[in-house]
Amino acid sequence: MGGDNAPQMVVDGLCRVVRDGADPHILLFGRSEQLVALVDRQPELKGRVTVRHAPDVVSSHDRPSVALRSGRHSSMRLAINAVADGEADAVVSAGNTGALMAMAKFVLKTMPGVDRPAIASIIPTTRGRTVFLDLGANIDCNANNLVEFAVMGEVFARIMLGVDKPSVGLLNVGEEDLKGNAVVQLASNLLQNSQLPIRFHGFVEGTDLAAGTVDVVVTDGFTGNVALKAVEGVSRLFTKFLKQALMSSRRSRLGAWLAGPALMEMRRTVDPRRYNGALFLGLNGVCVKSHGGTDAVGFASAVAVAVKLIKDGVVEAIKQDFAMLHAPQMNDVRIVAG
Amino acid sequence: MGGDNAPQMVVDGLCRVVRDGADPHILLFGRSEQLVALVDRQPELKGRVTVRHAPDVVSSHDRPSVALRSGRHSSMRLAINAVADGEADAVVSAGNTGALMAMAKFVLKTMPGVDRPAIASIIPTTRGRTVFLDLGANIDCNANNLVEFAVMGEVFARIMLGVDKPSVGLLNVGEEDLKGNAVVQLASNLLQNSQLPIRFHGFVEGTDLAAGTVDVVVTDGFTGNVALKAVEGVSRLFTKFLKQALMSSRRSRLGAWLAGPALMEMRRTVDPRRYNGALFLGLNGVCVKSHGGTDAVGFASAVAVAVKLIKDGVVEAIKQDFAMLHAPQMNDVRIVAG
Numbered sequence: 001m002g003g004d005n006a007p008q009m010v011v012d013g014l015c016r017v018v019r020d021g022a023d024p025h026i027l028l029f030g031r032s033e034q035l036v037a038l039v040d041r042q043p044e045l046k047g048r049v050t051v052r053h054a055p056d057v058v059s060s061h062d063r064p065s066v067a068l069r070s071g072r073h074s075s076m077r078l079a080i081n082a083v084a085d086g087e088a089d090a091v092v093s094a095g096n097t098g099a100l101m102a103m104a105k106f107v108l109k110t111m112p113g114v115d116r117p118a119i120a121s122i123i124p125t126t127r128g129r130t131v132f133l134d135l136g137a138n139i140d141c142n143a144n145n146l147v148e149f150a151v152m153g154e155v156f157a158r159i160m161l162g163v164d165k166p167s168v169g170l171l172n173v174g175e176e177d178l179k180g181n182a183v184v185q186l187a188s189n190l191l192q193n194s195q196l197p198i199r200f201h202g203f204v205e206g207t208d209l210a211a212g213t214v215d216v217v218v219t220d221g222f223t224g225n226v227a228l229k230a231v232e233g234v235s236r237l238f239t240k241f242l243k244q245a246l247m248s249s250r251r252s253r254l255g256a257w258l259a260g261p262a263l264m265e266m267r268r269t270v271d272p273r274r275y276n277g278a279l280f281l282g283l284n285g286v287c288v289k290s291h292g293g294t295d296a297v298g299f300a301s302a303v304a305v306a307v308k309l310i311k312d313g314v315v316e317a318i319k320q321d322f323a324m325l326h327a328p329q330m331n332d333v334r335i336v337a338g
Numbered sequence: 339m340g341g342d343n344a345p346q347m348v349v350d351g352l353c354r355v356v357r358d359g360a361d362p363h364i365l366l367f368g369r370s371e372q373l374v375a376l377v378d379r380q381p382e383l384k385g386r387v388t389v390r391h392a393p394d395v396v397s398s399h400d401r402p403s404v405a406l407r408s409g410r411h412s413s414m415r416l417a418i419n420a421v422a423d424g425e426a427d428a429v430v431s432a433g434n435t436g437a438l439m440a441m442a443k444f445v446l447k448t449m450p451g452v453d454r455p456a457i458a459s460i461i462p463t464t465r466g467r468t469v470f471l472d473l474g475a476n477i478d479c480n481a482n483n484l485v486e487f488a489v490m491g492e493v494f495a496r497i498m499l500g501v502d503k504p505s506v507g508l509l510n511v512g513e514e515d516l517k518g519n520a521v522v523q524l525a526s527n528l529l530q531n532s533q534l535p536i537r538f539h540g541f542v543e544g545t546d547l548a549a550g551t552v553d554v555v556v557t558d559g560f561t562g563n564v565a566l567k568a569v570e571g572v573s574r575l576f577t578k579f580l581k582q583a584l585m586s587s588r589r590s591r592l593g594a595w596l597a598g599p600a601l602m603e604m605r606r607t608v609d610p611r612r613y614n615g616a617l618f619l620g621l622n623g624v625c626v627k628s629h630g631g632t633d634a635v636g637f638a639s640a641v642a643v644a645v646k647l648i649k650d651g652v653v654e655a656i657k658q659d660f661a662m663l664h665a666p667q668m669n670d671v672r673i674v675a676g
Contacts, residue, residue, distance in 0.1 A: 063516065126575055136511050139519045173474050173563040178401065181477045181560060206567025210575040222519060223561050225511040229544025230565040231572045237464055237548040238576045238608070245597070245604035252600035259584055259593030266583035270576070 001030040001057045001075040002095020003292045003299070010094065011038040011045070013299025018044045020300065022307050027088055029054045029075035054078045058099045060292060067099035068106060076100055080107045083285040090286035090306040092277075094299060097289055101137055101280060108285040111315070113322040116141075117282035118149045118221070119289065120156050122275050123231070125212025131157040131166070132209065132217045135278060136225035143186035146170065146218055150191055151321050152281040153216040154198055159312040160305070165197075166215035169204035171223060179203065183220070196324060235270065273298035277305030281318065286310055339368040339395045339413040340433020341630045341637070348432065349376045349383070351637025356382045358638065360645050365426055367392045367413035392416045396437045398630060405437030406444060414438055418445045421623040428624035428644040430615075432637060435627055439475055439618060446623040449653070451660040454479075455620035456487045456559070457627065458494050460613050461569070463550025469495040469504070470547065470555045473616060474563035481524035484508065484556055488529055489659050490619040491554040492536050497650040498643070503535075504553035507542035509561060517541060521558070534662060573608065611636035615643030619656065624648055 032053035039049050054075035058067045071077050076095050082088040084107045093100050120133035133153045150168050157166035172180040191200040201214045246256035276298035280287040286309050290302035370391035377387050394412035396405045409415050414433050420426040422445045458471035471491045488506050495504035510518040529538040539552045584594035614636035618625040624647050628640035
């Protein structure tokens with residue numbers, strides 16, 4: 001029931017998932033009458049979808065604490081419960097991010113050794129794609145949190161980007177060792193001196209996000225959220241200015257028509273719907289957040305992210321890396337980090 | 339001598355300034371032989387430029403503390419001295435930002451009542467232009483620092499954007515009052531409850547930067563630096579993808595030629611050179627920082643910023659606002675802010 005155009009958008013997205021060749025069984029939570037009517041209209045979904053009634057709805061304005069208390073029978077909560085109960089392998093939601101994180105943490109619990117879960121997503125770059133985290137789960141972070149994000153982001157990149165040894169950068173105001181605040185400096189030290197099998201690149205700057213300098217960019221949730229939204233905003237600005245320019249005269253409209261196929265290809269490359277699907281890293285289960293304003297194409301991308309993460313065992317892979325992080329040699333480092 | 343293509347770029351930029359109709363007298367600091375030769379080649383600069391010899395050069399890699407100690411005879415330092423001595427009304431430099439800030443703070447001193455100077459610049463938005471600060475002068479900020487940035491940024495916007503009562507927003511991870519960390523929440527409280535004649539909009543998000551929701555966006559130097567560079571990076575990415583798309587086939591190249599004039603106009607709107615020239619706010623004097631990688635067009639923009647700020651008395655205007663900030667009723671609020 002979450003997202004601007006739910007549940008129609010969700011059902012249409014599921015049709016796309018099936019058409020794209022995935023073969024999932026879907027538990028669909030929400031107002032059952034409404035959902036059954038929508039699903040019945042889609043022959044592709046026949047036999048693939050089980051509708052489960054959820055009387056409550058978490059609104060996009062509900063505070064996480066309120067949603068947690070009063071949303072026990074919401075579609076969001078029941079879907080997360082299904083993962084905890086082993087009925088489902090993953091949950092995908094386009095609903096309220098804060099509420100989803102609060103419920104997922106409460107029900108699925110944080111992995112052993114993980115202090116704070118993080119939100120990670122993939123962004124398009126000059127060189128391909130880069131994993132970016134944390135995107136807003138943790139407003140205040142210490143150095144250990146950033147190290148944990150690096151470990152979890154590295155696994156996410158290995159699976160989602162298919163890179164063997166992803167490089168990891170720490171977002172800062174400059175590349176030099178002495179730049180930045182005490183938190184990023186300590187985190188950089190920990191990553192440099194740890195026994196972790198992470199290819200740590202060092203500090204990166206804001207420009208390195210789009211440049212694709214590293215496979216994983218790690219930052220706190222405040223900076224990550226602001227930077228991601230700033231980039232989204234300027235992408236929209238650019239698209240708007242481009243449209244205005246191309247529509248400004250008869251001559252430019254003819255030019256736009258001729259360049260149309262090439263421009264469509266470019267649009268596809270930077271289409272935010274293709275990059276939809278952020279993972280809540282560090283939980284005992286796969287929980288993927290879709291953008292609330294997306295459409296069926298975007299929602300299908302988010303479901304595809306969940307399917308890939310399940311198939312490639314992301315939860316187990318992160319657990320293994322955290323076992324290494326908490327091996328004796330790292331414990332020493334952690335004491336220094338205090 | 340600062341900047342990637344200095345001093346040629348600086349001299350060419352000065353020619354543009356003169357051609358654009360400004361009538362400044364210019365003190366040019368650097369290696370005099372080199373500068374005299376360059377200036378002599380430009381008839382437009384005849385009688386307008388006095389070259390002053392500066393034997394030292396601050397490199398772009400020098401740490402601010404090192405530059406401060408060993409750059410006493412650098413072009414940067416002597417140019418700042420000229421402002422302190424009343425010989426010049428403003429200094430413009432394309433050199434090392436950290437060194438320039440350290441020297442400007444040391445020589446010009448911070449204004450009475452200002453705790454920390456900030457770096458402010460103008461960015462293009464859907465609605466026009468927005469002032470953005472701090473862009474990296476202050477990595478760790480408390481709530482009072484953010485309030486000071488709001489006061490200074492508001493004056494900068496009044497002068498540079500020509501807006502009577504600029505609206506001011508505080509950058510955060512959401513618009514709701516309860517979002518964000520303790521620092522932005524306290525700063526928002528202070529701005530809401532102050533007697534300052536500031537039109538405080540409340541919290542804004544990363545997307546509001548390009549949307550132009552407010553005239554002034556205030557944040558700490560860490561977030562501001564990362565967000566600005568992230569936006570710069572994605573603008574470059576977009577430009578690159580657009581060029582690639584338009585050059586990808588004979589048909590798209592023809593289209594690009596037809597749409598050329600319209601695309602040039604769009605390019606002009608977002609051209610970073612037009613927005614070049616960041617002000618160090620809160621000092622007893624006008625100090626404008628040009629991007630190091632800019633060209634003559636960009637450097638001329640930075641000089642134009644300095645000229646406008648001098649003519650409109652930015653230093654006096656900020657001093658007046660700070661007198662208000664420190665009037666009794668605000669002192670009470672400041673105690674709460676601790």
